[in-house]
Structures are given as C-alpha cells and as structure tokens.
Amino acid sequence: MTTETDRKPRLMVLRIGHRIQRDVRVTTHVCLTARALGADGVIVTDAKDRRLSETIERVTSEFGGHFTVETGKPWRRALAEWHKAGGKVVHLTAYGMPLPKIIGEIRSSGEDKLVVVGAEKVPGELFHLADWNVAVTSQPISEVSALAIFLDWLFEHRRLEKGFADAKLRIIPTEHGKRVEKA
C-alpha cells in the first residue's frame, strides 16, 4: 500500500552570493557535491552563469541522473516560493545548532528541503528565515564540506555507492589505477 508519506521529499540546494569571477570554482564544487550525494538540483543566485550550468549539465549527461541547475534567481524569491509551496529551509552555518543534535528532527520531517549554503558573508535575515540553522562543526569550515557532510548524514551514510540512471560513463572501482566503462 502506498500512502502519502511514501513520497520521497525533494531536496534542492540554494547557493547564495555566487559571483562569477570569484566563485566559479567553489560553486562548481558545491554543484558536483550536491549531485554526487543525492540532491535533485541546485539554484544559484545571484548572477546568471551559463558556463556553470553547462559544466554541470555535461557531467550529468555523462554520469547520469536528473540533476537540475538554475542560475540567476534572487535568493529571497527562491526562499519565499519554497516556503509558499510548503517546503522547509535548512541553512548550513557554523553558527547554527550541531548537526548530530538536529539531524533526526530534519530527517523525520516529510517536507521538501531547500538546503542553503552561502559564500563568505550571508545576509543576517537568512538566520531568521531558515527553519533550521545547522552547524557542521562550530568552526570556520567550507560550505562545500558542510554540504557534503550534511547530505551524507541526511541519507544515513547510505548514498556513497549508489549509481545513477542513464549514465553514459561509469567509473569501475579499482585498487590502483583508473577504469571507466562506456554504457
């Protein structure tokens, strides 16, 4: 029997404060991390960045899955739309509540999740708009690391070996060397 709670909540990542020149590499790392660890897609504010979208879409087309990339959306609008549709917002910040203390509550909520990661400074308002402010360590850390560890914990450390649908290329685990198979 399928009940409404069997629906898998959607999980999107919102990368805020992206500046094309300065942040392209780190934002690319955010997107690859989100995809590899099971998010459904990423929304990047504030600049439209076609090169970033193309890079990530190329990876998805080669290695599979249905990961979406949207750039250039103002963060307040993205948040407001998410809340309006009934979703919850998780903000990853060193100032928040420790991940081990709060992950159970987040995991057991059935709503769609928008996971927000900032570059350097984020607007103070965000701490109040978020449903949960979550600290992956209460130390200065990378938003890329924070996202990686958050997703790994959210999915109970079970996503690392999961494959992707429609992959054209597949990496074959090897002790010493590189092996890639074409589908």
Next chain:
Amino acid sequence: MTTETDRKPRLMVLRIGHRIQRDVRVTTHVCLTARALGADGVIVTDAKDRRLSETIERVTSEFGGHFTVETGKPWRRALAEWHKAGGKVVHLTAYGMPLPKIIGEIRSSGEDKLVVVGAEKVPGELFHLADWNVAVTSQPISEVSALAIFLDWLFEHRRLEKGFADAKLRIIPTEHGKRVEKA
C-alpha cells in the same frame, strides 16, 4: 597501562597541484576542512604561498588547536619522506575503492596517515604510490567534499562537536542568530 598502540596516529593532508592564482579559494577550503575535522596539518604543493599559510594560521590562532601549514614542498618528496618514516598514504579519488568497503581496514591500521587530495588532474604515478586509493562516491565530486566525508568516516562521525584547545573565540550554537564568545 599504556602500550605503544595507544599512540594516536598522526593525520596530515597533502594538497597537490596548488596554483596560487587559480586555486587559492579551493585550497583554503581544503585547509579549513582538514583543521575543522581533526587533521593535524596540511602540506601544500607546489607553490610557496605565504598568504594561504597566514590565513589558516590566523584561523587556528583565533579558534584554537595546533594545526600546521607547510607550502611549497614537491609532492614526490613529501610522499617519499612519509613512507620512509613508516606512514601510510591514502589517495582520495573517484577511481578508487568505495569508502564504505575500505574504511575499516584504514581505520584499524595504526600507522600515521597522509591523505592526498589533488586539484583537477593528478599524476598517474600517484595511484600506484598510494597504499589506498579511496572513492568518496564513484562520481565527479569535489576534493573538498571527499576530504570532509573521509575524515568524518575515519573518526566514526564523532568529531563534529569537538572543541579545540587554546581557542580565543568560541561559537555558541544558536537556533536563529550568531553568537561568538571570547575566551
């Protein structure tokens, strides 16, 4: 009774292929991740980068711990010295063996560990010099994420709330807002 096996193995991170202009942000993320998640220090090849060292040393001086940063060392020499001193080398790469399958063996080895993370392309030789090639997902991912998840797993998901000795500043976990205390 203290036996020799009670000694906690040293854990250092080797960041290879660092180019000052291109990689400064991502390498900073690697260093902050290594520190926050319990590594003892980082060695950065190939360029000497005083600004990077100063940034990380300032974080350590404010937030505590004894994290070391060394830049400008050739990677082959760093690896050779590590092996000569009896340490083991872990290379994080999407081509390696799945983390969940191999982490037990790495965790139970008592030797010091050098965890190698590359930028973009790494020399093929490295796959053969490493004692373990470890994949944090067999997908294109960030080396920052790979390092974060590897360290979290290595320390059995118990490091996230650990404090640091001699901190001048301490972040106080807060539901909605920012709170920092001076020691």
